[in-house]
Amino acid sequence: MSCxxxxxxxxxxxxxxxxxxxxxxxxFDVKKLITVEPRKIKKTYRTVLSHLTVELxxxxxxxxxxxxxxxxxxxxxxxxxNEANVGMTATETITSNPRVLAADPLVEMQKxxxxxxxxxxxxxxxxxxxxxxxPYIHTAREGVLRLASLLEQYGTYESNGIAFNDENEIWxxxxxxxxxxxxxxxxxxxxxxMPNQFxxxxxxxxxxxxxxxxxxxxADLCTFIEENHLDxxxxxxxxPRNIFGSCRDMDxxxxxxxxxxxxxxxxxxxxxxxxxxxxxxxxxxxxxWSLVPDRKLAVEDVKYLLSSHYQGTPYNPYSGQDTGxxxxxxxxGINRTGVTSICQIxxxxxxxxxxxxxxxxxxxxxxTVLPVYANVSRIPKYLxxxxxxxxxxxxxxxxxxxxxxxxxxxxASIQNVERYQNAVVTKGRRLVxxxxxxxxxxxxxxxxxxxxxxxxxxxxxxxDAVLGKVLQTASEHMKNGFNLADN
Numbered sequence: 001m002s003c004x005x006x007x008x009x010x011x012x013x014x015x016x017x018x019x020x021x022x023x024x025x026x027x028f029d030v031k032k033l034i035t036v037e038p039r040k041i042k043k044t045y046r047t048v049l050s051h052l053t054v055e056l057x058x059x060x061x062x063x064x065x066x067x068x069x070x071x072x073x074x075x076x077x078x079x080x081x082n083e084a085n086v087g088m089t090a091t092e093t094i095t096s097n098p099r100v101l102a103a104d105p106l107v108e109m110q111k112x113x114x115x116x117x118x119x120x121x122x123x124x125x126x127x128x129x130x131x132x133x134x135p136y137i138h139t140a141r142e143g144v145l146r147l148a149s150l151l152e153q154y155g156t157y158e159s160n161g162i163a164f165n166d167e168n169e170i171w172x173x174x175x176x177x178x179x180x181x182x183x184x185x186x187x188x189x190x191x192x193x194m195p196n197q198f199x200x201x202x203x204x205x206x207x208x209x210x211x212x213x214x215x216x217x218x219a220d221l222c223t224f225i226e227e228n229h230l231d232x233x234x235x236x237x238x239x240p241r242n243i244f245g246s247c248r249d250m251d252x253x254x255x256x257x258x259x260x261x262x263x264x265x266x267x268x269x270x271x272x273x274x275x276x277x278x279x280x281x282x283x284x285x286x287x288x289w290s291l292v293p294d295r296k297l298a299v300e301d302v303k304y305l306l307s308s309h310y311q312g313t314p315y316n317p318y319s320g321q322d323t324g325x326x327x328x329x330x331x332x333g334i335n336r337t338g339v340t341s342i343c344q345i346x347x348x349x350x351x352x353x354x355x356x357x358x359x360x361x362x363x364x365x366x367x368t369v370l371p372v373y374a375n376v377s378r379i380p381k382y383l384x385x386x387x388x389x390x391x392x393x394x395x396x397x398x399x400x401x402x403x404x405x406x407x408x409x410x411x412a413s414i415q416n417v418e419r420y421q422n423a424v425v426t427k428g429r430r431l432v433x434x435x436x437x438x439x440x441x442x443x444x445x446x447x448x449x450x451x452x453x454x455x456x457x458x459x460x461x462x463x464d465a466v467l468g469k470v471l472q473t474a475s476e477h478m479k480n481g482f483n484l485a486d487n
Contacts, residue, residue, distance in 0.1 A: 004258055004332045005092045005194035006302050007163055007170050009186050010347070014296045018170050020163040021302045021342040022089040023364060024078045029338035030069040031078070031396055032386040033359050033372065033379050037062055041135060048074035050109045050122030050157060054150070060135035064357055064374050066339045069386050074127035077134075079341040081355035081374035084138045085167060087343030090129035091160035094174060094198045095246035095255070103228035104177025107155030123155035123178065129162060140164035140171045144183040144216055147173060152218070155179045161194060167345050167354060171216075174198060176244050180224060182208070182217040190290040191266055191297060193305075195258035195332075198245030199289045203238055241289075252283035257315065257329035259287040262305050266293040282315070282329060299358055299369070300425060302342050307333040307364040318410045333365030335403070339396075340364050344371075349436050352445045356432065359383065362399035366406045366417050368424040370395075370459045371432050373448035380456040395456075398463045405470040412473045420466035427458050 008019040024031070041060040046053050048071075061084060065077035079089040107123030124132065132150055137143045143164035155178040162173045172192060173183035184200055186192055192199070205222065208215035218224065225231055225243060232242045260282040264273040270292070272279050280287050309331035310316045314323035317331065342358035355374035360367050372379065382395055390397045406413035435451035438444070 002196050002254075003092050004196070004306060005089065005161065005163060005192070006262070006305050007165075007172060007186050007192035007194075008297050008302060009170060009188040009190050010168065011188040012191050012293055012297055014298045015346065015348060017344050017346040018087075018165040018167065019297075019299070019302055019342055019344050020087055020089050020165045020170060021306060021340070022079065022092060022163070023306050023332065023334070023340045024066070024338045025334055025336055026076075026338050028336050028400075029076070030386060030388055031066050031339040031361060032069055032394075033064060033066050033339075033357070033383040035062060035064055035376060035379050036135070037377065038135070045128070045131060047121075047124060047128050048072075049125065049127050050107075051119060052121040052124065052154060054124070054128075054132060054154065056132070057136055062375070062377070063134045064372075064379070065130060065134075066341060066359075068338075069388055075131055076127050077130035078339060079343060079357075080130055080134055081343050081345070081357050082134050082137070083375050085345050085351065085354045085375070086134070086137050086140060086143060087165045087345055087355065087357075088130055088134045088137075088143055088163070089341060089343060090133075090162045091126040092162070092194050093126070093196055094159045094161045094194075095196065095248070095251065096159045096177070096198065096244060097246050099228065099230055100177050100244050103224065103230065104180055106157045106159075107178045108157045122157045124150060125156055125158050126160060129160070137164070140166045140169045141216075144171050144173050148181050148183070148216070148218075151175060151181050152179055159198075161199060165343060165345055167347050172199070174200060174240075174244070176218070176221075180218040180221060182221065182240060183215070185214040187290060189292050191293050192290045193259050193262040193266070193287075194289075195255045195262075197251060197255045197259075198241050200240045201286070201289045203240050205238060247285055251285070253328070254330045256284060256287060257282035257310070258332050260284065261308055261310055261313070261332070263287055263291055265305060265308075266297075267291050269294045299342055299344065303340075303358070303360065303364070303369045303425075305332065306340055309333050309365055320411065331365075333363055335363050335407070337363055340369070342369065350440055353436065353439055353448060359395075360399070361396040363403035363407070366403040367399040368421040368459070368462070370424055370428045370455055372452050372455065373435075375445070376449045376452060378449060380453050382456040382460055392464065392467060395459060395463060398467055402463070402467055402470055405467075405474040409470070409473050409477050412477065413470045416466055416469045416473075420462055424459050424462050427462075428455050431455050431458070
């Protein structure tokens with residue numbers, strides 16, 4: 001599933017929180033936000049796509065998830081925060097190359113070709129990762145190790161990147177072929193940008209096979225590389241992207257331009273991103289996986305990055321000028337996003353309320369993000385009670401409607417959309433601050449559910465109002481309109 005990921009280390013954020021964020025860009029998948037209680041978690045899990053059965057450990061923990069409303073192709077939980085304040089987002093589909101995939105083939109389900117044969121299940125994939133891992137981990141590092149053990153045992157049928165965060169650390173993990181993997185701790189002062197390519201561009205093998213402080217990988221990774229002649233690096237450098245990733249013309253249309261725009265935003269003062277002296281262009285293969293941003297980042301910065309469409313550049317599809325380059329690159333804020341989540345684990349509040357999940361449904365360009373306390377037993381119906389039929393009574397479908405209407409009337413609608421986005425974030429922040437204080441002073445953690453209800457009531461009021469405005473604008477700009485001057 002094509003997505004975009006942003007990771008923010010605790011020294012790179014404005015409030016010393018860790019943040020992992022991703023746009024879940026399926027094909028207009030209808031999504032909801034729910035809480036999964038331990039009593040509802042079965043001891044055995046069966047994948048829908050690969051027909052694999054996995055036994056689960058005991059005991060599980062409560063966690064949030066953003067599953068598909070239509071379960072016919074699996075749960076696809078996408079993202080969440082568990083009651084131990086560990087966040088997870090899965091997955092960022094990444095690229096690989098034929099050398100890797102030939103050496104360690106993806107584990108695809110093999111259907112029986114006759115009654116005499118037995119079906120052979122496939123491995124695990126994006127459909128399954130959150131459900132199999134998040135309820136059972138207490139730190140971000142534990143998330144890597146649990147998923148690694150599952151990959152080594154069952155394999156995977158696709159190439160993916162996965163992020164985990166806790167109060168102190170963020171870990172990024174990438175699969176290599178069917179069973180191999182590597183993971184790296186995100187530097188505290190850094191921000192990671194991931195646009196559907198194999199991302200890591202440096203890796204300390206000595207640490208991975210020694211202290212394992214900031215790097216982890218398959219036990220046989222070095223042998224795997226050597227025996228299959230995978231290393232394309234020179235001069236003793238070890239760049240995993242050159243070994244395990246891709247270098248295709250399609251990357252320069254679909255992937256690298258997104259990294260370029262995000263890097264340009266994050267380090268406009270540190271690096272040159274435009275002009276004859278540009279260090280990096282939209283089609284550069286060497287855009288860094290992690291950067292130290294010029295200033296500290298807040299949730300609003302992450303949302304801006306994940307809503308972007310090359311604004312301020314010749315590639316903006318909504319530009320009023322015919323630059324000859326409009327829409328030539330894949331935007332980050334794309335039409336088919338199901339849900340975008342920013343899993344924020346804070347360190348300046350009591351443990352019970354450290355996890356806040358910022359949720360945005362549908363195309364991020366036109367929709368807002370609102371904070372939700374994660375360690376609760378229920379999620380408000382405005383976010384959780386979503387059906388397959390359109391209805392403005394839930395945020396998912398209201399967001400789809402806003403995006404579809406505003407997209408065709410961008411210039412006339414964007415001011416109302418931006419006012420709406422700012423209003424929800426401002427009022428949402430105010431409510432979180434208010435309830436942080438209440439719960440810290442009283443120890444009444446049940447107030448988190450009350451806070452979520454108030455946040456959703458506020459968001460519904462603001463969403464209904466902007467929906468009316470963009471609908472009015474779209475109605476006024478219908479092609480069958482006709483003005484007759486009656487003088």
